[in-house]
Amino acid sequence: MIDLDPCAEKRAKICFIMNAPWQPIYSIERSGIAEVTIFGAISVVTGDGKIEGKTEALLTHGDPDFTLWTRSVLKPWQLLSHLNCLKSAYPQLKPEHIALMMSSHNAEVLHLGLLSEIMSLGDVNESMLQCPASYPLYAELRRQMVAEGLSPRPLLHNCSGKHFGYLMAIKAQQGDPSQYLKPEAERFQKLQGMLCQLLQRTDSHLPVTTDGCQLPNYAVSINEMARLYHGLANPQLQRVNGELAEEALANYGELSRLMSTYPRVIGGTGRIDTELMSDKLPLEGRPHLIVKQGADGLLSLGLGPCERYPNGLGILIKVASGFDAKEMELIAGELFAQLGLREHDSPHPSQPKGTRRDHIAVVHHFRVKAMSDISALKQRR
Numbered sequence: 001m002i003d004l005d006p007c008a009e010k011r012a013k014i015c016f017i018m019n020a021p022w023q024p025i026y027s028i029e030r031s032g033i034a035e036v037t038i039f040g041a042i043s044v045v046t047g048d049g050k051i052e053g054k055t056e057a058l059l060t061h062g063d064p065d066f067t068l069w070t071r072s073v074l075k076p077w078q079l080l081s082h083l084n085c086l087k088s089a090y091p092q093l094k095p096e097h098i099a100l101m102m103s104s105h106n107a108e109v110l111h112l113g114l115l116s117e118i119m120s121l122g123d124v125n126e127s128m129l130q131c132p133a134s135y136p137l138y139a140e141l142r143r144q145m146v147a148e149g150l151s152p153r154p155l156l157h158n159c160s161g162k163h164f165g166y167l168m169a170i171k172a173q174q175g176d177p178s179q180y181l182k183p184e185a186e187r188f189q190k191l192q193g194m195l196c197q198l199l200q201r202t203d204s205h206l207p208v209t210t211d212g213c214q215l216p217n218y219a220v221s222i223n224e225m226a227r228l229y230h231g232l233a234n235p236q237l238q239r240v241n242g243e244l245a246e247e248a249l250a251n252y253g254e255l256s257r258l259m260s261t262y263p264r265v266i267g268g269t270g271r272i273d274t275e276l277m278s279d280k281l282p283l284e285g286r287p288h289l290i291v292k293q294g295a296d297g298l299l300s301l302g303l304g305p306c307e308r309y310p311n312g313l314g315i316l317i318k319v320a321s322g323f324d325a326k327e328m329e330l331i332a333g334e335l336f337a338q339l340g341l342r343e344h345d346s347p348h349p350s351q352p353k354g355t356r357r358d359h360i361a362v363v364h365h366f367r368v369k370a371m372s373d374i375s376a377l378k379q380r381r
Helices: 008-019 071-080 083-089 095-100 109-122 139-147 160-172 186-198 222-233 243-261 272-277 325-338 371-380
Strands: 023-030 033-047 055-061 067-069 208-210 216-221 289-294 298-303 313-319 360-364
Touching (some): 023 325, 033 222, 055 222, 071 160, 071 186, 071 216, 083 095, 083 160, 083 243, 186 216, 186 243, 216 222, 222 298, 222 313, 243 289, 313 325
Antiparallel strands (some): 023 033, 023 360, 298 313
């Protein structure tokens, strides 16, 4: 039957917006009228301070229980599922090699050099990679390759380091490297079990899909992703149940240090995670900070103990319209300011020098709870 109601489509759109997990994050206004509004969701958690492994919400903007694909922000846990095997079988691995295995690299000279070393010591090669042939993420290098008529290659895919980690682990266990993508394999069941134990879920299965690099990827809630990054940056505060979670926790400190020590390996030139870990937005007291961006609008951050937040922070930002580095920097800058970690500033969109800009404003639609509000809530319980 054909619906002839001219308002049906409009009502459907309104219904979708009302039920969507997204909320306005910020708007750009010109003379008081909004021209651009960015939608998404944000979750900020801190350690409870009294109950080990428990977190408290400082900011819930959008639906914190909405399930999203973890994409590349999952890479530290993908590596954790076979890190002990790699370290045992390949003692020559340098810290930078391990960092590259959880990176979304630009395929710059630094990354290609490390990939070459990994292939040599692991006896693996580009022909074994089953990630798609790609151009470098770094726009300048990509333009140069296109101009020179060079073809994309699997080695240049931003996930090639992660894939080599899987290949080397399978070789060490006498498995079949050609089958390393199969989602039903034991290594991926182990990964799911580890995540569920770390999140203290009662089940051991998560929604699964195929990521852009062709490896299995899993979905957790917005709040759970913030909690995972809080734990990665604050392993000393975690309480876990289960052998897999204990194994992961034992390596949390190492991976967390590698991320913050080698920010250029994790991403590269112009990448928001690299820049934030390299103090582009300096934080008071320079606390331990880990950051990982993911495809289609994801940014996860973990902050270690500091004077203002002795139990650390875990943050997940999801922009509904996809990833834009300038948008993420604007959101992260405001979030750090509201958290009291840096002086408040509200940068305006870039304008040609000399043009009037006092009629343009950035209006943020989220507000972080003060720690005093959390304390008052606990006292009322």
